[in-house]
Amino acid sequence: MRDQRTEAGVLPTAEHVAGAAAEARLQWHSSISSGDAATRVRPSPSVSASAVTVHLVNPSHLSFGVGVITPRWLFVLASATPASYGRPHITDETLEPFAVDALRSGDVVGIGIHTGNALRGYEIGTLARARGAVVIYGGIHATLYPEEALDLGGAHAVVKGDGDVVWPHVLDDALRGTLQRIYEAGRVDADHFVPARWELLPKGRYMWGSVQTVRGCPKHCSFCSVWRTDGQTPRQRRVEAVVEEILELRRRGFRFVALADDNFYPVTLADLAMAERQHNVARLEQLRALRAERFELMERLAQLPSDMVFFTQITMEAAEDAAFLDATRRANIKGALVGVEAVTPEGLKDVYKGFNDVGEALVTRLRTFRDHGVGVLGSFIFGLPSDRPSTFAATADIADRAGVAFAQFVMLTPYPGTVDFAAWEKSLGNNAARIGDIPVTRHWLIPQDQRPKVYAPHPVMAPDEIRARTQAVWDHFYSLRRIWARSQVTPTIRARIAFVLLSKLYRQMYANTGIATDSARVNRANRWARLIARPCQYLFTARPLPDLQLPAADGGAGVRAGARG
Numbered sequence: 266m267r268d269q270r271t272e273a274g275v276l277p278t279a280e281h282v283a284g285a286a287a288e289a290r291l292q293w294h295s296s297i298s299s300g301d302a303a304t305r306v307r308p309s310p311s312v313s314a315s316a317v318t319v320h321l322v323n324p325s326h327l328s329f330g331v332g333v334i335t336p337r338w339l340f341v342l343a344s345a346t347p348a349s350y351g352r353p354h355i356t357d358e359t360l361e362p363f364a365v366d367a368l369r370s371g372d373v374v375g376i377g378i379h380t381g382n383a384l385r386g387y388e389i390g391t392l393a394r395a396r397g398a399v400v401i402y403g404g405i406h407a408t409l410y411p412e413e414a415l416d417l418g419g420a421h422a423v424v425k426g427d428g429d430v431v432w433p434h435v436l437d438d439a440l441r442g443t444l445q446r447i448y449e450a451g452r453v454d455a456d457h458f459v460p461a462r463w464e465l466l467p468k469g470r471y472m473w474g475s476v477q478t479v480r481g482c483p484k485h486c487s488f489c490s491v492w493r494t495d496g497q498t499p500r501q502r503r504v505e506a507v508v509e510e511i512l513e514l515r516r517r518g519f520r521f522v523a524l525a526d527d528n529f530y531p532v533t534l535a536d537l538a539m540a541e542r543q544h545n546v547a548r549l550e551q552l553r554a555l556r557a558e559r560f561e562l563m564e565r566l567a568q569l570p571s572d573m574v575f576f577t578q579i580t581m582e583a584a585e586d587a588a589f590l591d592a593t594r595r596a597n598i599k600g601a602l603v604g605v606e607a608v609t610p611e612g613l614k615d616v617y618k619g620f621n622d623v624g625e626a627l628v629t630r631l632r633t634f635r636d637h638g639v640g641v642l643g644s645f646i647f648g649l650p651s652d653r654p655s656t657f658a659a660t661a662d663i664a665d666r667a668g669v670a671f672a673q674f675v676m677l678t679p680y681p682g683t684v685d686f687a688a689w690e691k692s693l694g695n696n697a698a699r700i701g702d703i704p705v706t707r708h709w710l711i712p713q714d715q716r717p718k719v720y721a722p723h724p725v726m727a728p729d730e731i732r733a734r735t736q737a738v739w740d741h742f743y744s745l746r747r748i749w750a751r752s753q754v755t756p757t758i759r760a761r762i763a764f765v766l767l768s769k770l771y772r773q774m775y776a777n778t779g780i781a782t783d784s785a786r787v788n789r790a791n792r793w794a795r796l797i798a799r800p801c802q803y804l805f806t807a808r809p810l811p812d813l814q815l816p817a818a819d820g821g822a823g824v825r826a827g828a829r830g
């Protein structure tokens with residue numbers, strides 16, 4: 266199937282879609298015509314839910330055979346699929362390509378896209394529609410650009426927002442022939458988040474499970490769309506629901522669980538102080554309740570088997586909150602992605618992230634996490650307008666001195682839905698450079714290997730200089746000597762080997778396949794990643810504990826009985 270991917274870049278065209286519709290062997294009949302206000306997909310009267318297979322596809326133009334983190338949406342939508350449709354068929358293309366040829370006419374194909382994999386998603390959708398499938402898109406990119414999926418991705422329908430509640434209705438509409446073009450699903454209340462169906466996980470393919478505890482983030486960073494799409498009001502899931510899912514994963518042999526949250530620390534001490542200063546009683550109560558729930562969750566995590574390891578995403582402000590960090594330690598939250606972004610005050614101003622620290626204060630803050638047993642994955646951005654050639658070495662130095670366990674050095678990419686993107690798009694007007702027919706303001710539609718690495722002209726550095734310097738910082742940080750030194754934080758030799766392999770894997774997956782311009786290097790990185798991924802997966806697996814029980818809210822002893830360690 267790999268050769269069906271147009272890595273070299275064939276953008277789906279209107280002809281593809283029209284041809285596809287004509288070709289489809291119809292059990293379902295599509296009466297879509299361009300410009301129609303509503304799509305009507307009519308099934309033959311004999312079609313019932315049980316005759317339809319629901320496919321859920323996570324697109325990727327690269328497959329590594331093994332995945333690091335389970336793409337949560339696949340298992341959530343599978344769970345939201347009514348039993349009458351039978352067992353949904355899940356494909357994560359980061360493991361292996363989707364078998365479009367195996368599709369039957371009338372099958373439903375749900376495709377979830379973020380901006381980076383939208384093009385591959387459109388290729389799958391177009392091919393699926395050509396085989397007579399009903400194609401439905403969702404995910405953050407489809408939420409931002411529903412018309413694009415309809416125009417270029419062969420979509421019959423697009424879901425904007427959270428799929429948890431609307432998905433069964435969309436499937437019913439598809440069956441009845443009343444499919445709408447666009448569903449405004451919006452933001453689902455936390456009590457309606459659907460738990461994932463982990464029994465559908467393919468065995469031995471992922472290192473980390475993923476469980477969401479909160480959606481939304483009160484901040485407003487300029488390069489991030491989360492606060493706009495997921496909202497600034499944190500929607501926290503019930504503690505019991507979160508714990509039950511984690512337990513389910515541990516029963517299946519997952520010790521490592523990523524808490525797939527936008528921001529695990531949604532209430533800061535500064536927020537509380539501000540509400541107090543303003544004598545805003547209602548706000549103070551609301552914030553205190555949210556904070557109390559976080560502590561309650563962490564107390565429950567602390568009662569889970571002690572061999573469990575959690576990873577989350579957190580803002581740097583948590584470092585000033587000793588009580589919170591003590592609770593994270595007890596909860597076995599041993600790693601967190603911290604958005605450092607920039608090491609200079611000018612850089613932080615560029616990204617509206619004034620709540621972060623710089624210089625020595627930054628080093629101290631990041632070390633505080635480590636001192637509380639939380640390893641930091643520091644996320645840094647290069648290519649900000651205030652960056653200078655010296656910024657690269659200064660960043661590498663801070664990452665070393667702050668003792669971060671992992672780091673990612675990403676090049677500033679204007680993601681749609683962000684403040685940065687809107688300003689950039691406006692600044693280019695009709696003068697955006699084009700690659701082929703595609704303006705750079707639609708960079709995700711440009712074939713992967715031809716995408717620019719740097720989007721906005723920089724005041725003092727050429728694009729290639731930024732790219733080369735960024736690559737050099739990755740090389741520096743992930744040299745074997747440095748990785749080995751950092752691995753000392755782990756408790757056992759097995760953990761140390763896992764740390765080294767994961768570091769190398771991370772670097773191959775994210776740096777060399779993303780930043781390198783030379784296709785030989787990208788292919789080499791891909792081969793390396795595939796090679797390292799298998800032993801890595803083995804090292805992350807634990808003995809399944811099928812009999813593990815939910816600890817009582819007041820701290821049951823039963824759960825510990827089943828755990829090792």
Ligand code: B12
Binds near residue numbers: 335338404428488
């Ligand atoms: C956890 C996470 C990660 C993890 C794990 C990824 C994984 N394997 O799952 C890690 C750390 C590895 C990661 C990496 C990256 N991530 Co990330 N990540 C997230 C995060 C915080 C949560 C995702 C999640 O699991 N949510 C829980 C699930 C249930 O929600 P969901 O995916 O949104 O799905 C719901 C709806 O969207 C909808 N839906 C989704 N698909 C479909 C399909 C259909 C058919 C339907 C009907 C509905 C539907 O229904 C679902 C249930 O409600 C999001 C933030 C966010 N709010 O989305 C960022 C986010 C998705 N990541 C983002 C980015 C940019 C990245 C990176 C590129 C960062 C980088 N520079 O390296 C990489 C790219 C990785 C890759 N190649 O895929 C951006 C994407 C922006 C964009 N416009 O595309 C986000 C939105 C964060 C941000 N700051 O803006 N990420």
Ligand code: SF4
Binds near residue numbers: 490580
């Ligand atoms: S980057 Fe992080 S802190 Fe900033 S808005 Fe996005 S999720 Fe929130």
